[in-house]
Amino acid sequence: MKITLKSAALTALVATAAQSAFAQEVTLRFQHFVSPKSANPTYFMQPWADKVERDSDGRIKVEIYPLMQLGGKAPSQYDLIRDGVVDGGWVIPGYQPGRFPEAEAMEMPFMVTKKGEEASKAAWIFTQKHLMDDFADVKVIAAHMHGPGVVHKKGPAIAEISDFDGVKLRGPSRPATLLLSKLGANPIGMAVPAFPEALSKGVVDGGVITWEMAPSLKLDELTDSHTDVAGDKSLYSLFFIWAMNKDVYEGLPDDLKAVIDANSGFETSALAGRAHDTGDIEGKQVMIDAGNEIAEINQEQTELMKALGEEVVAEWIEEVSQKGLDGEALISDARAAVQLTEGTAAPLE
Known part of the structure; x- marks a missing residue:
């Protein structure tokens, strides 16, 4: 009986360890360079983080740090993400003139409509065709534009x-x-x-x-x-990406990668642009x-x-x-x- 109980306990311990390994929990630190009260952090970044946490059953926690609180300057944000200084964040590629010239096509005068949601859908389509090689050393979650x-x-x-x-x-x-x-x-x-x-x-x-x-x-x-x-x-209009360190993304278990993937792409880009549309109405009223x-x-x-x-x-x-x-x-x-x-x-x- 003692041997049987010990065996059962050992089996339970191994199963618990295996389950714990499978149910890996991850904290991701994302950074941006504006006030947490502005539109994109309020209506896109935080809701995105909350949804990722819900969709992962709490196994992914996304912490959002405003105003470059984790260090660095706004123009170097892409490199901070690429190099793993932060796990992810908001990037304006145009802050490094000449580095991502193809992205400038979306920023030409009178190119996009005044609806951030529409412009962001266009940005994602353009990104998929022309910019994924440019951003190959990060995981692009969304590509978007702002309103007028x-x-x-x-x-x-x-x-x-x-x-x-x-x-x-x-x-x-x-x-x-x-x-x-x-x-x-x-x-x-x-x-x-x-x-x-x-x-x-x-x-x-x-x-x-x-x-x-x-x-x-x-x-x-x-x-x-x-x-x-x-x-x-x-x-x-400005072109933005919401991106993640590629090694951090690749290091996630497949089921957590799937959560990030499900919260990336065309619709996610549209939501990022829509956040600006909501904020434009409020900002103009102020x-x-x-x-x-x-x-x-x-x-x-x-x-x-x-x-x-x-x-x-x-x-x-x-x-x-x-x-x-x-x-x-x-x-x-x-x-x-x-x-x-x-x-x-x-x-x-």
Whole structure:
């Protein structure tokens, strides 16, 4: 009887150990560079983390760290993820100009619609065709865009192109700064965390950024006017990826990899863009409530701006083609993806 009991206990111990090994628990540390109260962390990152935890029956816990709390600077976020300094995070490839040139096709002036959800669906389609090799050393979970890029500045709103002359404006990406230069502004490239201080110290007179980011950057206090363009196409938009360290992903058990995979891709990208759409409504209202000037450039001036945007596109095609890329095909495929997804955004609740 003693031998039987010991054998049973040993069998139970081995089974428990095997079950424990199978039911591996993982904590993933993801990092971003904006306020935790801004739209993407609120309406995408945290819900994504919560869903991953639910879908894994609690075996995956995702910790979200805002404002680069785990170290490093926003422009180096891709490398931090690749090198395993963090397990995952939010990346703007355009913060490293020239490193991911093909991604710039999605960021061209007036390329995407003002609906972040639609633009993000297009971004995922384009990414699958052109960018997976560029991002081969990380696990891409989502590729997305934000909503309309708006000019926020001190003083009166922009009414016509001549109002850009000599105005020092923060630009978030190379395509955006190229367009601002064409418009006559003095573009100053900088990552979003540096924008409020640059405004307060007079380094810039304003900048282009989304409605949803405006409250967390205190643009209701630091600027006086907010100007969008006419029509359904965005003055500019940024391309983002939500990505994970590849070795960490590959080291997961197959069933946990499946959870990450199920929360990656086209629909996940759409949710990331939709988060910006929700935040844009809220952010714009904060600017309105502050009594700031809300303006829209008329259709005639917008068409002139679009023509300047086409000059940026043509020059970009020539530039990247000289580097061995098919610039015309990249722009054509970006536009095709936008056309395919235009009008597909679901109504916001």
